[in-house]
Amino acid sequence: MTHFTNPSTFILQGIPGLEGAHVWIAIPFCTMYVIGVLGNVAILYLVKREPSLHEPMYYFLCMLAVSDLVMSTCTVPKMLSIFWFNGREINFSACIAQLYIVHSFSTMESGIFVAMALDRYLAICHPLRHSTILTNSVVAKIGLAVGLRGCILLLPHPFLARQWPYCRTNVIAHTYCEHIAVLKLSCVDTRISSYYGLFLALIITVLDVFLIAVSYAQILRAIFRLPTKDARIKTFGTCGSHLSVILVSYIPPIFSSLTQRFGHNVPLYFLILFANVYLLVPPMLHPIIYGVRTKQIRDSLLRVFAQRGT
Template sequence: MSDFNTSDFTNPSTFILLGIPGLEAAHIWISIPFCAMYAIAVLGNFTILFIVKREPSLHEPMYYFLCMLAVTDLVMSTTTLPKMLSIFWFNSREISFSACLTQMYFLHCFSAMESGILMAMALDRYVAICHPLRHSTILTNSVVAKIGLAVVLRCGILTLPYPFLARRWPYCRTNIIPHSYCGHIAVVKLACADISISSYYGLFDLFSVSGMDVFFIAMSYTLILRAIFRLPTKDARLKTFRTCISHLCAILALYIPDFFSSVIFRLGHNVPLHFLVLIASVYQLVPPVLHPIIYGVRTKQIRGRLIQPFAHKGT
């Protein structure tokens, strides 16, 4: 490893990902749950896409947004997991400088897209509950497509400075990244320069994307709850609120691990590095695994389509 830890290079051709530092001996065992979670994420999200495509009754705004979320989950998990598993299984730690920056871009871009799509789904729930008679005229297919395009463009453009800033810094100490993937901060911390611009931009991106999304989701649900409490009967209130449970669970699946990971990284100065890296690596898989399970279990139409083949076999 001393070959990589040099002090006379300014632009390394490759970086070295350590996987989970300090737990190298357990990489094979760690890979088992990671591989299982990745398989569940891929199978679950492809199943959602297949069912929505095949079932005409699901060709509605909520399910179009769900398909966008499934595609985002597939790309986000595939951005990190194959390389992570190659480290665990084959000790393949090298990643080219360009591939590292590409992974960084896709990772942060699609993480932000997840948040944006959940905000769009909150808008769908708001219109469906607060303006039910106008839902089909407000959220037409063209409007849904424009919302999806706006989310993609917003995240794609705001994420562009990450790799461009990372490329401009000189790397003259080491090219060893004590992580399992090329996160923005993990890479720029290796630079032998003042990286304040990268740090400040990261905070700006966090507040302008996730902060804005959380704000609008909170506003949507404030209006939704106000409309629900105005309903005349308890049964009507419960029935209406149940239509939001899947979306609320999806929100929790994204933001709770993100919040937990952020708090540990910023305040857990005495937390071992291997624990921090393990938590960050698991976080990349939690939303892609949980989202199809949540919607598969909670959504009657999807659940019915899933059990339909087994029901035919039993008759």
């Protein structure tokens, strides 16, 4: 315990209470990270290589893959260095940057899901106008808007975090510089930052989930109007991967954010383990879900392997 106002470094503790198991915990973490990196890089490669995948749906999928790669790569390598090499120190500026990147790209991903829902709505409810509305320039503008929203709305987090005096300790009881974990080290009232973070989490989630729900309500109406059961199943199947990805992506961060703020009786190691779930599991599952459930991606992947084998 020391007295300082602006530490040059923070110390990441890892998972308090499970230090003896760090080496073993790192193995599944590393496995999930490697699978996620390989899967998302494969998605980017396939979309770039295959002209048949040059469509809005796959452009949005590429944005999601980039976001997943950035979020996991800015946290997991440092996390593994803590578990395997006891590399606990992190520069103050690097810590603030990590905090900002994780939360801003998480916000971007939520916007990407809204864009994907819009794509599915137009493809099913207005198929003849889909290509004329979602042109490449419109897709680029949507991507820019999603990126700017994440960057601008989360700017107060690093700005305020740099202003707080840290006079308690520089030891962060976490595996990365998570916003709430950093705020707990300050010796002044940080409720404004905590409330703003909660406000953003609720408003962004509620707004984006509402827009997605409206899109799928219209999609379901269009599907139920189709004449045959096979047509309804086939059309709804095109939305299955998107719905699966939404569930995988929204549930862990919402649960983690709420338990970090209100789960006072929940063991700290459980909170930290679950906070790592949404950095590791969604980036790993996104390419798997789309690869398994999307015929065009499966066919493109098989063609690549077939060409490699000849």
